[in-house]
Amino acid sequence: MLRRLVAEHATGALLRDSGTLYLADGQVVHAESLSAPGIDVLLTVSGRLRPESWQWAVDQAGPTGEVGRFLVDSGQVPGGELELCHLGALFDAAFFTLSPSSGPTRFRYGVAHWIGPVVPVPAHAVAREAARRRELLRRLWPHPEVDTAPVVRARNPSGAPVPGRRRALLALADGVRTPQDIARLLGRPAFHTLVDVRRLAAGGAIETPLATIPRPGMPAPVAQASAEAETVADIALLRRLRDGLEAAL
Known part of the structure; x- marks a missing residue:
């Protein structure tokens, strides 16, 4: 399904039991999974951003789907740092979402994430990295x-x-x-x-x-x-x- 969605330059949310990939024009623009801390956790627990500042950004820009842009424009997080953190959260959640045992796959056209555009990633790169990570874990300890x-x-x-x-x-x-x-x-x-x-x-x-x-x-x-x-x-x-x-x- 992911290959087909990429071929048709689809925009929406690819839902599986273990997480969600968000696509825009066939590229992965965000990912979420209950098994992985979100970008909010990565930014706030590290002390880079105060929890109340994150919540303020979500309240202000969440309804328009531009939280990432708001964080940068308001001077709370430099653009490069946000991109790195976003990529870390994206690949982390995608690893679980693309797990072979994560159940059926559904796609909802037109759905966008409230973080907004940050760094789009080709879907084949996301899938390749998820496979590489599975193999790395197997080699480290096959249990x-x-x-x-x-x-x-x-x-x-x-x-x-x-x-x-x-x-x-x-x-x-x-x-x-x-x-x-x-x-x-x-x-x-x-x-x-x-x-x-x-x-x-x-x-x-x-x-x-x-x-x-x-x-x-x-x-x-x-x-x-x-x-x-x-x-x-x-x-x-x-x-x-x-x-x-x-x-x-």
């Missing part, structure tokens, strides 16, 4: 369960040093918050948080959830969990050994 489960610190961490950026994530890992919750609290893109979570899981700093319901022909839950635990531990150990060897070379 997608960590992307949506509450982040739990490892009972017996490896003791390897954790960079400051990931220490901030670990500080919020209370066994209840998911990576998406933590991303919003930190004001970071959700995909970047998933990268950190998978790296922490690969390094043995956080737990990887284990499947407890066997598929037909699979071992019983206890045996399956034990086998998966051994596999996860072995992979984590090999990755730590590899990292140590690379650091010593």
